[in-house]
Amino acid sequence: MKFSVLILLSMFSGLAGAAESMPSEKPDTLDDRVKACIICHRDADKINRDAYFPRIAGKPAGYLYNQLRNFRDGKRYYQPMAILLENMSDEYMLEIAQYFASLPYTYPEPVVHTLSSAEVRSVETLINSGDPARDLPACSACHGEALMGVRPYIPGLLGLPHAYLAAQFGGWRNGGIMRGQTPDCMSKIAKKLTQEEVNAIALWLPGQPVSGQLAGADVLTPELVQRCQSILSESEGVTQ
CATH class of the missing domain: 1.10.760.10 (Cytochrome c-like domain)
Structure with a gap:
């Protein structure tokens, strides 16, 4: 080592x-x-x-x-x-x-997933509507309607490899080498998802075509701004 x-x-x-x-x-x-x-x-x-x-x-x-x-x-x-x-x-x-x-990036082509119709419906519900009963916001509410991220502090979800997405969720849910002990809003959200939902999301996202641009910070609701206060405050003064 x-x-x-x-x-x-x-x-x-x-x-x-x-x-x-x-x-x-x-x-x-x-x-x-x-x-x-x-x-x-x-x-x-x-x-x-x-x-x-x-x-x-x-x-x-x-x-x-x-x-x-x-x-x-x-x-x-x-x-x-x-x-x-x-x-x-x-x-x-x-x-x-x-x-x-500031660098341009050419996104990879979507990868065909092997999810069932029921799994796809479940993922798309989480992406677009979340699950209020579990206090889970929609993924699109934080990462933008196009899932391309929100300027300047929230990254997009598309064009990422399955291995990376799975590892990130594992780190948020269980702690891991790439994650410290300080919880953030994603770690709290990931822990409310089932392992089956995590697996399905990590397969569904790489299969989506990339379109659209980063959204502006004004798309975030006051509730989400409060929820991720630590992330937003750390980015004050950053404009890109």
Whole structure:
């Protein structure tokens, strides 16, 4: 484990130390500094739809910024990310977040799922209506009607691989290597879903065609703003 961390630290050294300007003939642009990120969060034309690591290009800047801060501050935990970010300033992380948010992204084609008609109806009910009896808001109420996310802090749900979605739900429901001990609104929601519903949602989402754009923050109801207060307040001042 220590050996693998040393390898990652070696690859990331240019990014972690970029805040200090050193005389060099090599280019020192943000494009060059973030190349280390692409080792895991690969370019759109190289992404494997079964990969665990998510794409970060084109996601809302506030969301990316929050995740970087959470890794640095221990709210989420993954050792290579924690080490990479431990001495990075908020300002520099925001610059990185805004860089990746500005990048275009070509979404993969939908994947045909194997869900039954009853499972599809159940998922679509959760997506569009939620379940008030369990205090479950509709997925579209938070992530936008097109499920493309809400600027600047809520990510979209489409174009993500099944493996990543399943792992994220597992982390929210049970705790895991990529999730810290600080609960957020998604962890509370995920724990109210059954395992069968989680499995069906993680299969249904990659099968949906991608269309539409990020929604504006004004689509969120006052109840949802209150519910995810910690996420929204952390993104104050971020516009992308």
